[in-house]
Amino acid sequence: MIKPAKRLETVQEYYFSKKLREVRGLVAAGKPIINMGIGSPDLQPPVQVLEAIQGSLNDVSAHKYQSYQGLPELRNAIADFYKNKFSVAVNPENEVLPLMGSKEGIMHISMAFLNEGDKVLIPNPGYPTYTSVTKLVGAEPLFYNLCDENNWQPNFEELESQDLTEVKIMWVNYPHMPTGTNATIETFEKLVAFGKKHQILIINDNPYSFILNDNPISILEVEGAKDIALELNSLSKTFNMAGWRVGMVLGNVTFINEILKVKSNMDSGMFYGIQKGAIEALQLSDDWFLAQNRIYEERRNLVWQLADKLNATYDTNSTGLFVWAKIPEGQKSTAVTDAILYDKDIFITPGTVFGSQGEGYIRFSLCVTSEIIREAIARI
Numbered sequence: 550m551i552k553p554a555k556r557l558e559t560v561q562e563y564y565f566s567k568k569l570r571e572v573r574g575l576v577a578a579g580k581p582i583i584n585m586g587i588g589s590p591d592l593q594p595p596v597q598v599l600e601a602i603q604g605s606l607n608d609v610s611a612h613k614y615q616s617y618q619g620l621p622e623l624r625n626a627i628a629d630f631y632k633n634k635f636s637v638a639v640n641p642e643n644e645v646l647p648l649m650g651s652k653e654g655i656m657h658i659s660m661a662f663l664n665e666g667d668k669v670l671i672p673n674p675g676y677p678t679y680t681s682v683t684k685l686v687g688a689e690p691l692f693y694n695l696c697d698e699n700n701w702q703p704n705f706e707e708l709e710s711q712d713l714t715e716v717k718i719m720w721v722n723y724p725h726m727p728t729g730t731n732a733t734i735e736t737f738e739k740l741v742a743f744g745k746k747h748q749i750l751i752i753n754d755n756p757y758s759f760i761l762n763d764n765p766i767s768i769l770e771v772e773g774a775k776d777i778a779l780e781l782n783s784l785s786k787t788f789n790m791a792g793w794r795v796g797m798v799l800g801n802v803t804f805i806n807e808i809l810k811v812k813s814n815m816d817s818g819m820f821y822g823i824q825k826g827a828i829e830a831l832q833l834s835d836d837w838f839l840a841q842n843r844i845y846e847e848r849r850n851l852v853w854q855l856a857d858k859l860n861a862t863y864d865t866n867s868t869g870l871f872v873w874a875k876i877p878e879g880q881k882s883t884a885v886t887d888a889i890l891y892d893k894d895i896f897i898t899p900g901t902v903f904g905s906q907g908e909g910y911i912r913f914s915l916c917v918t919s920e921i922i923r924e925a926i927a928r929i
Contacts, residue, residue: 559684564677564902572896583917583925585852586896588726588870590789591916592844594830595837598788601829602822615818617809619647623824626831627797634759635767643802644775646809647827649819651756651783651796654808655682657815658779658798661807662750663688663717670708670719674727674903674910676754679720691716694906697875701730705739713747722754724762727903727912729867737768744777750804756783756796757869759838761845775801786870787838788830795819795827845870848915851922858929859885861911872913873900882908893928 565587576582593599605611618624624641631637639645648654655678663669665687671679673692683690693708695701703721721740723732737753744751751768758765768778779800785791798808852872856863861874876885882899889895898914900907 556685556687560681563681568896572890575890575894580894582890583895583921583928585914585917585922585925586898586912587916588786588914589791589916590786590870591918592789592841594789594793594826595833597833598790598826598830602826605822605825608821611821613821615821615824617813617816617818619819620821620824620828623647623828626828627799630831631767631769631799634765635770637767637769637799639769639799640802644799644805646798646805646812647819647824648781648796648798648812649816650785650794651754651781651798652678653794654781654796654798655679655754656685657808657811658752658781659683659686659688659718660811666715667717668715670716670749672703672720672722672725673905674900674907675720676722676726677902688717689715692904695725695728696906701725701728702732702736703740705743708743713749716747716749718750718752719744720752720754721768723766723768724755724757724760724868726757726869727871727898727900727907727910728873729757729864729869729871731762731764731868732766732768734766734770737766737771737774740768741771741774741778745773749777751778752781753778754781756781756786758782759787759841760869761842761849762868769799779804784827784830788833789841790826790830793823793826795823845915847919848917848922851919851926852913852915855913855922855926855929858926859889859911870915872915874911874913876909876911878909880909882911886911889929893925895925895928 572582624645627645628639628641659682663686667688668691669683669688671690671692673694680690740751753768768774769780779798782797784795856874861876863872863874882901886897886899889897898912900910
């Protein structure tokens with residue numbers, strides 16, 4: 550019998566992989582399931598982006614292997630985007646690395662910087678992939694708690710009280726998923742100072758900045774951030790291109806070159822047409838974001854009504870693709886979401902998917918039409 554690698558003993562199949570299989574089974578059995586669990590944008594990418602990929606297919610280089618570093622035009626477009634949107638200057642030659650999705654970047658970065666036994670600071674609640682990748686590379690997760698009372702920001706007193714001698718990486722994710730809380734420049738300044746003090750690589754995962762957010766910021770705006778910080782970003786949420794797998798990591802040339810050593814041994818470059826489409830997306834005017842956010846604002850208002858019917862409370866200042874809601878005291882997240890799924894045919898994510906600090910919360914996705922959300926409201 551061929552046994553699987555021991556590293557697989559440290560992880561389980563991703564929650565959404567398992568749960569969506571169950572949901573598909575319910576649909577196949579005739580259940581009219583409304584899926585409000587996953588953040589896969591249902592809106593279409595910009596027309597210009599679709600035209601760009603279609604128009605690129607007859608280019609001479611369209612179907613060849615592509616550069617591991619991406620097209621120079623794509624790196625330039627990323628650098629220009631960061632200059633225009635965040636007032637952050639990066640050198641497109643060596644401080645920008647396009648990725649096949651920022652999720653893949655989490656693995657590349659972890660393989661580039663973590664040795665077996667290293668420790669990694671991971672937010673609780675937070676994106677589960679930070680934990681699973683940390684375990685897969687043989688490092689140890691060290692969770693730091695976020696809570697509503699502190700506006701889901703890191704508690705630096707608690708962080709400083711821990712033994713940090715073996716910590717190599719700290720994952721942060723603002724605007725925060727799942728809570729929708731935005732960061733502040735003050736938080737980013739503290740993170741950069743904390744990283745420098747303890748020689749911990751700070752990585753901000755930043756795919757939600759332009760969704761229902763009046764104040765997009767980047768950790769790279771902080772003076773000296775490039776000395777100790779990286780930023781991941783993605784076109785998945787902002788431009789409705791989740792299936793295209795276009796992400797990026799930005800940072801100083803030394804960090805980027807180490808990540809490139811991993812990436813260049815794991816893929817053979819991003820499809821040319823996808824890169825051309827990504828270039829077009831990054832050059833869109835602010836009219837695109839305004840139009841998208843009008844749609845998401847209408848949906849969010851309806852989801853708030855749905856949460857009200859469940860006696861759940863929420864922060865009306867939150868950002869991003871989700872509504873994070875606190876359920877009544879004494880109720881358990883999974884019990885609530887399972888009851889809604891099996892009794893009302895509505896799939897909502899329990900907060901515990903994102904860590905123990907998610908107990909008592911549920912998460913709604915805005916990636917469903919207003920009409921469908923109204924149907925969900927009618928079912929409760």
